[in-house]
Amino acid sequence: MQSSIPAEYLPDEADGPDYVHAVPEVHYPERINVAEELVDRHVREGRGDNVAIRFEDRTTTYAELQESIDRMGNALLDLGVEPGDRVVIRFPNRPEAVVSCLAAQKIGAVALPSMKLLRAAELEHIVNNAEATTVVVYDDLLGEIENALPSLETVEEVVVADRNGVDHDHHDYDALLDAASSDLDAHETERDDLALMLYTSGTTGEPKGAIHTHRNLLASADSYARYCLEPTEEDVFGGNPPLPFAYGYGDLVTFPLRFGASTSLVEDATPGDLLEAIDVHGITVLCSIPTAFNQILSKHPDGPKEYDISSLRVGMSAGEPLTPTTYESFREAYDIEILDGIGTTEMLHIFISHRHDEEIDPSATGFPVPGYECKIVDPETGEECDRGEAGLLAVRGPTGIEYWNRPQKQTSAVRDNWSYPGDIFVQREDGRFEYKSRNDDLIISSGYNIPGPEVEAVIEELDAVDEVAVVGSPDEQRGAIVKAFVVATESASPGDDLIEEIQNHVKETLAPYKYPREVEFVQELPRTETGKIRRIELRKRERKAA
CATH class of the missing domain: 3.40.50.12780 (ANL, N-terminal domain)
Structure with missing residues (x-):
């Protein structure tokens, strides 16, 4: 020793x-x-x-x-x-x-x-x-x-x-x-x-x-x-x-x-x-x-x-x-x-x-x-x-x-x-391990378990989206809802049309209950020095707002 x-x-x-x-x-x-x-x-x-x-x-x-x-x-x-x-x-x-x-x-x-x-x-x-x-x-x-x-x-x-x-x-x-x-x-x-x-x-x-x-x-x-x-x-x-x-x-x-x-x-x-x-x-x-x-x-x-x-x-x-x-x-x-x-x-x-x-x-x-x-x-x-x-x-x-x-x-x-x-x-059956989320990033909404990163990966497929973070936002009826914080690309037009496009794309790709009921456009996402998204800050903000 x-x-x-x-x-x-x-x-x-x-x-x-x-x-x-x-x-x-x-x-x-x-x-x-x-x-x-x-x-x-x-x-x-x-x-x-x-x-x-x-x-x-x-x-x-x-x-x-x-x-x-x-x-x-x-x-x-x-x-x-x-x-x-x-x-x-x-x-x-x-x-x-x-x-x-x-x-x-x-x-x-x-x-x-x-x-x-x-x-x-x-x-x-x-x-x-x-x-x-x-x-x-x-x-x-x-x-x-x-x-x-x-x-x-x-x-x-x-x-x-x-x-x-x-x-x-x-x-x-x-x-x-x-x-x-x-x-x-x-x-x-x-x-x-x-x-x-x-x-x-x-x-x-x-x-x-x-x-x-x-x-x-x-x-x-x-x-x-x-x-x-x-x-x-x-x-x-x-x-x-x-x-x-x-x-x-x-x-x-x-x-x-x-x-x-x-x-x-x-x-x-x-x-x-x-x-x-x-x-x-x-x-x-x-x-x-x-x-x-x-x-x-x-x-x-x-x-x-x-x-x-x-x-x-x-x-x-x-x-x-x-x-x-x-x-x-x-x-x-x-x-x-x-x-x-x-x-x-x-x-x-x-x-x-x-x-x-x-x-x-x-x-x-x-x-x-x-x-x-x-x-x-x-x-x-x-x-x-x-x-x-x-x-x-x-x-x-x-x-x-x-x-x-x-x-x-x-x-x-x-x-x-x-x-x-x-x-x-x-x-999976083939032995590969598929990531779903951090335990802290699991969103429980109306009894459904929704991994935030799974929703993020689908939203990121859209050309208008540069970066995205998904967290649970407190909701009286559902316990939490899926909320997406989106950094749009320079050529995109953040607004209701893009929100609808994001929501529909998730509904068409994943189980419909996983779609983000709220989308907020932001200039940047909070990150640690190593580049990880600080979703804890976003969750705290949502709890405070609620």
């Missing part, structure tokens, strides 16, 4: 998930360090000259990355960071973020990446809850840390990467690295020592700390990435998920570095920036969210002609359901399949997906990732449902749900050692 982690902050065995290691690649020795596996191993085995990071017009080899990690690790040790200490790392998608996370892990500390848009009050909750001792921060993001500092109870040191000339009186990132030794042996971490803490993006309330071990991180790459993507040293992973997003951390850190491949980092990427990175960095595996894929299509209709996209071989999508409309449109324009996946911050990465070389049905998420088991259970009885029947998804595999110091949440999220991410699925 890492010395500075209070045992009572971790779930006990009875409340934790039952880890299953069903594929041979996820069997690891008792002592293993994720940073050593992701970087040092490649240098030791002769891949030191492989490019690890592509950023702007610069490249960083594995040997160069190892030296930076070792210097940063020694700098953290010199500042008093001990095994088990939580280190907050606050950057956009830049190389310094990768260096800092891996350096913390190499010395046995716990990396805690922080979303860059968080304000002081949110940072105060997260940092104090994690009892972090050190903050490493990009100078452009320092302001909110300084605003929070008087209320941060455990932070002793702040390290600032000076890149924009922001005035401060904290430790200088570059000076610390220059002064530190480049010789560092990895701490002898055990495979079940904590390596990473990620706080949920808060679509359903206050952020919670999800904890992941050295073994969990490696297993996410040795299950999903290895089997569904089959990466090689020639691959370049790129995209715009932020690194503090579990999906982004896997896509842009763990996966490429596990296989000696490259990661393409783009700071604050716009759709145009992503297309340019595909062209310049030669991205082969494009990782993003449905919103971004749609933005690429809408904002750059001639993207395939304006940029060299020939390097692309596969796409990945998570964070929100990928609709068949988006899947087909992107495949037609960019000639690649997009693998939709379901994963959560708590589970670390994707556990249901198609594989890149199998027949993809865009109306389903896919099959359990090799190494994972999934079942659908009745939310009331806990009994396994028949195929074709909707229920709560239960999962077990080499990763699972473990919360930091949230015993009540832990007992509700793990039952009989199966993890319950909170999603409603149907398992």
Whole structure:
């Protein structure tokens, strides 16, 4: 057990998930360090000259990355960071973020990446809850840390990467690295020592700390990435998920570095920036969210002609359901399949997906990732449902749900050692799992169960609709009615005619009781920093109005 982690902050065995290691690649020795596996191993085995990071017009080899990690690790040790200490790392998608996370892990500390848009009050909750001792921060993001500092109870040191000339009186990132030794042996971490803490993006309330071990991180790459993507040293992973997003951390850190491949980092990427990175960095595996894929299509209709996209071989999508409309449109324009996946911050990465070389049905998420088991259970009885029947998804595999110091949440999220991410699925006769909704997004109207995302996918088929979110709005007679918040395209005319078109299209496609009885046109939808629609805000607004 890492010395500075209070045992009572971790779930006990009875409340934790039952880890299953069903594929041979996820069997690891008792002592293993994720940073050593992701970087040092490649240098030791002769891949030191492989490019690890592509950023702007610069490249960083594995040997160069190892030296930076070792210097940063020694700098953290010199500042008093001990095994088990939580280190907050606050950057956009830049190389310094990768260096800092891996350096913390190499010395046995716990990396805690922080979303860059968080304000002081949110940072105060997260940092104090994690009892972090050190903050490493990009100078452009320092302001909110300084605003929070008087209320941060455990932070002793702040390290600032000076890149924009922001005035401060904290430790200088570059000076610390220059002064530190480049010789560092990895701490002898055990495979079940904590390596990473990620706080949920808060679509359903206050952020919670999800904890992941050295073994969990490696297993996410040795299950999903290895089997569904089959990466090689020639691959370049790129995209715009932020690194503090579990999906982004896997896509842009763990996966490429596990296989000696490259990661393409783009700071604050716009759709145009992503297309340019595909062209310049030669991205082969494009990782993003449905919103971004749609933005690429809408904002750059001639993207395939304006940029060299020939390097692309596969796409990945998570964070929100990928609709068949988006899947087909992107495949037609960019000639690649997009693998939709379901994963959560708590589970670390994707556990249901198609594989890149199998027949993809865009109306389903896919099959359990090799190494994972999934079942659908009745939310009331806990009994396994028949195929074709909707229920709560239960999962077990080499990763699972473990919360930091949230015993009540832990007992509700793990039952009989199966993890319950909170999603409603149907398992079809062919074995594929079809997403219906988050449990919170299920609308109960006149006794009917209506999955909001199912209605959204149908409304999105209309050319006049750019984006849509569907929630339940309180209603005295029905309990709730289906309400759609719609962002119309620039060429559309929001009004009664379009409302009627939307309602009729849903009635003609789904059971008539699922149609939106109310439609409200909005300029934009509320989203988290990771791009997920904050339906909780829309539901709260409707309850307040009622």
